[in-house]
Amino acid sequence: MRQITEAIAGGRLKSGDKLLSHRDLSEQLVIAPLTVKKAYDELEALGFIQSSRGRGTFVAANLPQPDHEADLERVGQTARTLLAQGYLAGLDFDGVVEILKAAHTQITEKETA
8 A cells, every 4th residue: 555655646656557456466566465455445445546347456537635734734743753763763853854855765766667
């Protein structure tokens, strides 16, 4: 779920893009097919993907509309948690920012393989 939502957020997956079948993805990730199916089911329930029998699974044409106020609150809480964990690990603010920059690159970089 995380990988798919990050790919959508980072622009690597766009509305209408076809996803691998849950069986093919499970083989690629070396995890149980049922695990991928459950993740796909949850992503579909959240509105990120759509399944069409006989056609496959696609990134939803109309992605869920964000609740900006709730999203900002979640991001703020996550930021506080990240900073606390960074400080406990011996990092300073700039060290935490470097980790954020690396994560940004990972989320937004286009796959080259």
